[in-house]
Amino acid sequence: MNPYKEWILLDRIPHLGAKKCRELIEHFGSPQKVLAASFKELSSIPGLNKEAITYLNRKTSEIDIREDLKRLDEVNGRIVHFRDPLYPANLQMIFNPPFMLYLKGEVKKKDIDALAIVGTRRATTYGKLITRRLARALARKGITIVSGLARGIDTAAHQGALEAGGRTIAVLGSGIDIIYPGENKKLTEEIAKRGAVVSEYSLGTQPNALHFPQRNRIISGLSKGVLVVEAPLKSGALITADFALEQGREVFAVPGNITSPNSQGTNRLIKEGAKLVECAEDILEELEFSYLKKEDKQVL
Structure with a gap:
């Protein structure tokens, strides 16, 4: 299993954005748990719009990230997410930092x-x-x-x-x-x-x-x-x-x-x-x- 799969999938969900992705991961514990959350659990999150809830709960299968994973491998790239020890310390301190970076x-x-x-x-x-x-x-x-x-x-x-x-x-x-x-x-x-x-x-x-x-x-x-x-x-x-x-x-x-x-x-x-x-x-x-x-x- 590619370690970046769920992070990329979450990044591709429409109507979310970096701030809300970060909040969801902090609430549920991991991108895997965010993607497995029920409609009721997602609906309890303040500020999470209905379109995002629908995608997270029912439509993630419509998002094909195989090309993303292929391209990441082709450029010898990786992902550094906000929970990674290598995430830049200076960047963590700004308002609304990226919840993950693509890196070469x-x-x-x-x-x-x-x-x-x-x-x-x-x-x-x-x-x-x-x-x-x-x-x-x-x-x-x-x-x-x-x-x-x-x-x-x-x-x-x-x-x-x-x-x-x-x-x-x-x-x-x-x-x-x-x-x-x-x-x-x-x-x-x-x-x-x-x-x-x-x-x-x-x-x-x-x-x-x-x-x-x-x-x-x-x-x-x-x-x-x-x-x-x-x-x-x-x-x-x-x-x-x-x-x-x-x-x-x-x-x-x-x-x-x-x-x-x-x-x-x-x-x-x-x-x-x-x-x-x-x-x-x-x-x-x-x-x-x-x-x-x-x-x-x-x-x-």
């Missing part, structure tokens, strides 16, 4: 020392250079770099961490078997070898504009702080910064040219209280890291 690669206990680096897809040469330098310096100190695999700043952040021989986690707005953008497929394989590729979306899920804001809450949730490098005023990176503040995380920003649209978002963050970052030391002195390497402080 490996999450480790030391990934609690993580920093998210995000920014515009239309990054300048300068922005990508600074991002790689900062990611390298932080990764050398043992800090896991978290980002979203997008073009521009995200890609540079992952690359910088890998160049330093460090760990990095990519959070997708699609299934872990659907890599977007396509040109980052090779990078994704490297990330999976030296970190993890994760998503709350089921296998086969295509990228969708509505997924990315939700994805951003996981990027910040996995991290102790969020660094924004180059972001116009309507950048998704600012959504990640907002999530960070809601989650009680620190927000950092690299200042930029006041005439550049790419600097308007970061400069505004600094005006509003984000810590200005010129080197990795500006972050290291602000946050507490449990597994920080005791080497000479080389920042860039």
